Amino acid sequence: MNLIPEPARPLYVQVNSGTSSIYGDAFGILYTIVDDTGAAVTFGAGDYANLTGTSGTGIYTLDEGAHAGSYSVSYLTGLNLTGPDATDYILNPFSSAGSHTVDPRTISVNASGTLSKTYDGTTSLPAGAESMLSFNNLATGDTGITVTISFGRL
Secondary structure, eight states, rough: OSSOOOOOEEEEEEEEEEEEEESSSSSOOOOEOOOOOOOOOOOTTGGGGGGEEEEEEEEEESSOOSSSEEEEEOOOEEEEETTGGGGGEEEESSSEEEEEEEOOOEEEEEESSOOOOOOOOOOOTTTTTGEEEEESSOOTOOOOOOOOOOOOOO
């Protein structure tokens, strides 16, 4: 009789490359569960007949609020396997990272009424102009919009 339980067998979370999102939106990072050779695991078949999928929310090396740019992304924690044999396995980060691009968010600035400024050598907005401006399509939590008016000769 063997009283020592067998250690959990590792499977890996491989972050898929080539995903993208717009700044301020959910990342939508996709992943594949793979074995130690990098081959995709097929739930419900073969050695994995008693695994049915994953649950939970993955936490990755890309933080919410990341600015526009290209990132190398790895899985950290947060996912669980499901099915009768789920406790026989442990999920780990895969050895190579995936890639994700955060695209810039387009915003628009609208002015109600007429903005006018007599040239005074500065680029500041006329007094009271801030209340005439509205911004559309800002990401949740974004503040600190700065508007600069530039003057020059034609």
